[in-house]
Amino acid sequence: MMDRRTRLLWMKEVIEHLNDCHVQWQSAEGSDEFFLAEAMKRDLDELRRICELLRGRTAECPALAGMY
Numbered sequence: 115m116m117d118r119r120t121r122l123l124w125m126k127e128v129i130e131h132l133n134d135c136h137v138q139w140q141s142a143e144g145s146d147e148f149f150l151a152e153a154m155k156r157d158l159d160e161l162r163r164i165c166e167l168l169r170g171r172t173a174e175c176p177a178l179a180g181m182y
Contacts, residue, residue, distance in 0.1 A: 118168065121164055121167055121168055122168075124164060125161065125164045125165075128157050128160050128161050128164065129157075129161070131153075131157055132154055132157040132158070132161070135150045135153050135154045135157065136154070138150055139151070139154075
């Protein structure tokens, strides 16, 4: 099982990839736009999953709930 630090690093990497896709999208055309949009949707789904994992951890310990 991943610890909080690992999940936060994972989240950071996904956010960086999402940002890279956004930068590329600004100059993309045609099918590249579709590819980048799909990559960004996958990143957003992954971020949602990471957030749910982190939230699930705080649900186990109510004292940590305000920290996230």
